[in-house]
Amino acid sequence: MLSLVTRRLVRLVVVLAGVSLVTFSILQASGDPVALMMPEAPEADRIALRLSMGFDDPLPVQFGRFVGNIVRGDFGQSFFHREPALPLVLARMPTTLLLTLLAMGLSLVIAIPIGILSAVRRNSAFDHGATLVVFLGTSMPVFWTGIMLILLFAVQLRVLPVSGWETWGALVLPAATLATFSTPLLLRIVRSSMLEVINLDYVRTARAKGVSEWFVICRHALTNAALPLVTVAGLQFGLLLGGAIITETVFAVPGVGRLIVGAIRQLDFPIVQAGVFVLALIVVLVNFAVDMLYIYLNPQIRVR
Amino acid sequence: MKRSIAPAVALAFALLALAAPAPASAQVKDTLTVALVSHAPTLDPHMHFERVGILVNINMFDSLLHRSTKLQFEPSLATSWKAISDTQWEFKLRKGVRFHNGDVLTPADVKYSFDRVIDQTKKSPQYGNIRAIKEVKVVDADTVHIITDKPFPLLLERLVFFPIVNKKHIETVGDQAFGTTSPVGTGPWKFVEWKRDQVIRLEAFDQHWRGKPAFKYLNFRNVPEVATQVAEIKTGGVDIIRNVSADILPELKTHPLAYISSTPILRVHYVALDMRSAPFDKKAARQAANYAVDKSTVIQKLMAGLGTQVATTVQPPAFGFDPEVKPYPFDQKKAKELLTQAGFPNGVDITLHSASVADRPSFEAVSQMLTEVGIRTTPRMWDPGPAWNKFFQAEGKATHGAYGTWGNYSVFDADAVLHPLYHTEPGGWIGKWYARVEGLDRLIDEARSSVDQPKRKRLYAQIQQMIREEAPTIFLYTQYDTLAISKKVQYAARPDEWLWLYDAKPAAR
Numbered sequence: 001m002l003s004l005v006t007r008r009l010v011r012l013v014v015v016l017a018g019v020s021l022v023t024f025s026i027l028q029a030s031g032d033p034v035a036l037m038m039p040e041a042p043e044a045d046r047i048a049l050r051l052s053m054g055f056d057d058p059l060p061v062q063f064g065r066f067v068g069n070i071v072r073g074d075f076g077q078s079f080f081h082r083e084p085a086l087p088l089v090l091a092r093m094p095t096t097l098l099l100t101l102l103a104m105g106l107s108l109v110i111a112i113p114i115g116i117l118s119a120v121r122r123n124s125a126f127d128h129g130a131t132l133v134v135f136l137g138t139s140m141p142v143f144w145t146g147i148m149l150i151l152l153f154a155v156q157l158r159v160l161p162v163s164g165w166e167t168w169g170a171l172v173l174p175a176a177t178l179a180t181f182s183t184p185l186l187l188r189i190v191r192s193s194m195l196e197v198i199n200l201d202y203v204r205t206a207r208a209k210g211v212s213e214w215f216v217i218c219r220h221a222l223t224n225a226a227l228p229l230v231t232v233a234g235l236q237f238g239l240l241l242g243g244a245i246i247t248e249t250v251f252a253v254p255g256v257g258r259l260i261v262g263a264i265r266q267l268d269f270p271i272v273q274a275g276v277f278v279l280a281l282i283v284v285l286v287n288f289a290v291d292m293l294y295i296y297l298n299p300q301i302r303v304r
Numbered sequence: 305m306k307r308s309i310a311p312a313v314a315l316a317f318a319l320l321a322l323a324a325p326a327p328a329s330a331q332v333k334d335t336l337t338v339a340l341v342s343h344a345p346t347l348d349p350h351m352h353f354e355r356v357g358i359l360v361n362i363n364m365f366d367s368l369l370h371r372s373t374k375l376q377f378e379p380s381l382a383t384s385w386k387a388i389s390d391t392q393w394e395f396k397l398r399k400g401v402r403f404h405n406g407d408v409l410t411p412a413d414v415k416y417s418f419d420r421v422i423d424q425t426k427k428s429p430q431y432g433n434i435r436a437i438k439e440v441k442v443v444d445a446d447t448v449h450i451i452t453d454k455p456f457p458l459l460l461e462r463l464v465f466f467p468i469v470n471k472k473h474i475e476t477v478g479d480q481a482f483g484t485t486s487p488v489g490t491g492p493w494k495f496v497e498w499k500r501d502q503v504i505r506l507e508a509f510d511q512h513w514r515g516k517p518a519f520k521y522l523n524f525r526n527v528p529e530v531a532t533q534v535a536e537i538k539t540g541g542v543d544i545i546r547n548v549s550a551d552i553l554p555e556l557k558t559h560p561l562a563y564i565s566s567t568p569i570l571r572v573h574y575v576a577l578d579m580r581s582a583p584f585d586k587k588a589a590r591q592a593a594n595y596a597v598d599k600s601t602v603i604q605k606l607m608a609g610l611g612t613q614v615a616t617t618v619q620p621p622a623f624g625f626d627p628e629v630k631p632y633p634f635d636q637k638k639a640k641e642l643l644t645q646a647g648f649p650n651g652v653d654i655t656l657h658s659a660s661v662a663d664r665p666s667f668e669a670v671s672q673m674l675t676e677v678g679i680r681t682t683p684r685m686w687d688p689g690p691a692w693n694k695f696f697q698a699e700g701k702a703t704h705g706a707y708g709t710w711g712n713y714s715v716f717d718a719d720a721v722l723h724p725l726y727h728t729e730p731g732g733w734i735g736k737w738y739a740r741v742e743g744l745d746r747l748i749d750e751a752r753s754s755v756d757q758p759k760r761k762r763l764y765a766q767i768q769q770m771i772r773e774e775a776p777t778i779f780l781y782t783q784y785d786t787l788a789i790s791k792k793v794q795y796a797a798r799p800d801e802w803l804w805l806y807d808a809k810p811a812a813r
Contacts, residue, residue, distance in 0.1 A: 049427070081345045083480070091500070150535045162535040163527055165502060252527040254501035262342065265689045
């Protein structure tokens with residue numbers, strides 16, 4: 001049990017090291033930030049700036065310096081904002097996390113009851129309807145869904161603000177948009193894992209005890225069907241953080257995704273590295289938490 | 305699944321939203337809200353070079369000179385100016401001008417403002433603009449002299465956006481705070497707060513020397529997505545959006561809440577031809593490309609008529625423009641003849657590149673028109689950003705040419721387009737890679753180092769005849785700046801693409 005936790009923690013560190021190496025390498029290959037910072041400057045000025053930023057050192061030296069600084073929590077100064085990168089990223093993190101959590105919550109609230117109902121009333125009109133909607137939800141690109149929701153609820157019905165992050169109402173459309181992206185898969189998982197357990201012996205036994213059908217489903221079937229749901233929800237969390245980047249752009253939400261997209265365009269290495277690192281850290285931690293939850297939910301793992 | 309449930313959930317949330325404080329929509333319109341696609345990284349007017357930042361800065365800071373909607377220089381913090389010699393200018397300062405913090409403007413502030421950009425350790429991205437300024441001298445309580453290292457004809461142009469800052473204030477709070485939480489200028493609005501990636505809030509400055517602006521509050525919201533901006537203007541969430549594209553225009557023209565204001569601007573569209581290699585190393589091939597493009601059709605069909613054909617890349621409102629040089633007519637027969645002359649009787653295959661996403665339809669139309677005369681063109685779109693920048697500008701690999709636009713950084717002078725596009729000096733913009741016109745460098749240099757305007761005009765006329773004949777570029781059209789404005793606000797688009805909101809008024813009812 002303890003060794004399992006240790007193994008997972010080691011894996012966590014390895015993944016983070018990998019993430020920083022990959023972001024560092026990709027950015028190095030993508031161009032010269034000095035040329036973007038001083039588009040019309042004479043070559044001499046550019047060379048001076050390049051020297052002062054340490055861009056002329058060999059790559060391994062730059063990477064070594066980079067890792068050393070990360071360990072101390074220093075991702076460097078943003079070239080564009082001229083401020084330390086990590087605080088810029090962390091300041092925007094709560095917004096992105098709130099958006100992601102709202103979307104995740106909304107997804108679960110929708111996916112679990114409908115998934116259960118689809119499984120219980122398998123092949124009914126309700127089930128087919130749900131499948132159809134799952135297809136639609138999976139097929140719609142996030143930015144398109146977002147714009148359609150704006151047109152419907154903000155422009156036509158005028159019940160919600162178009163964009164921004166100032167009022168609680170402004171959270172609704174971005175969260176709903178992001179939820180369309182994650183709900184279909186969760187719903188399918190709930191439905192199929194419910195179908196798997198619903199006809200097993202222990203469920204039949206529970207029924208035979210004479211308790212109500214809903215008690216059987218919620219207490220007995222759902223706890224066992226929850227394992228795959230937890231796994232997928234954990235993985236979806238990372239995808240939702242990715243989806244949040246697009247959603248933030250459509251709805252003008254001041255989150256970390258927009259910061260990173262802007263930084264990529266400006267070749268603002270420190271911001272990209274800090275942003276990707278923090279997001280990766282969150283994804284890895286969520287997956288770690290899922291693993292731990294697994295141990296709790298499934299005693300068999302503890303034994304192995 | 306959301307589809308069936310979302311409306312109910314959304315409505316529930318909407319009820320919650322109604323309980324929250326409603327957005328300010330008082331009886332008297334006292335707030336003007338502008339949507340921008342992004343904010344500049346800093347509010348320090350000297351430490352960025354972004355259009356979106358300039359638009360915010362000009363409403364908070366004054367420069368020595370201002371430009372009228374008719375593009376004439378007007379007094380601002382300087383009440384008068386004159387050249388004392390080829391390299392020395394005298395400026396008389398307005399008396400009793402106050403900064404937002406109550407300090408009175410002094411010549412020392414003016415000197416300090418220039419010094420902090422000239423000082424290379426500060427790494428101002430605007431350094432290149434005023435590199436020619438050697439020194440700023442305080443002469444007396446209301447006079448400064450600007451001394452340039454050689455005759456600098458663009459000086460007055462550069463001073464229209466060169467905000468004057470408060471020396472004492474910056475030395476007290478530091479550069480960092482000045483650019484983020486404590487910007488202080490002399491302009492019509494003063495700083496209230498900046499919520500990163502959300503909104504910059506300004507409030508009218510009671511003691512502004514022109515008098516108080518019509519709107520008490522001015523907000524610049526950061527709304528990156530164009531479709532979202534359009535939805536905002538349709539619902540009254542914002543009052544002004546910029547760069548309305550031709551496809552959305554008809555819808556907003558007839559909208560009950562908004563109107564369109566449009567005016568010709570400097571931004572010129574062109575295809576830079578790569579003169580280093582075939583086929584465009586041949587003059588006849590370059591001329592053929594110019595005859596092949598039906599510019600008026602592109603303007604009518606793809607730009608909603610909001611464009612003007614040009615003979616060269618020098619724009620009609622720019623100093624030095626010569627109306628005697630006429631655009632290439634659309635003549636496919638002539639184009640085919642010239643292409644044969646150039647040695648391609650059976651046509652030629654080329655690739656053109658572009659990262660100008662908004663102009664994709666025009667780029668593809670131009671490519672098709674070239675194909676029709678035998679210059680079979682593959683248009684290749686790039687994502688604007690680092691890779692494109694490296695490919696096109698830093699390494700000059702965009703053979704056989706590239707579609708682009710150039711806005712002169714709002715400098716109304718031929719030099720501001722000719723030097724970057726055609727001068728071949730190392731460290732220049734794209735001319736160094738793509739243009740190879742014998743004798744052109746010398747003429748551009750000569751014109752930019754004289755303050756004798758009639759002489760410069762003659763030189764620019766000569767240059768325009770020369771480039772029209774040599775055709776280093778497919779010369780296309782200039783575009784319009786198109787704003788969508790709320791009917792509650794009275795304002796008009798300006799030829800310099802500025803949003804000078806001191807001129808904005810609540811609409812008469």
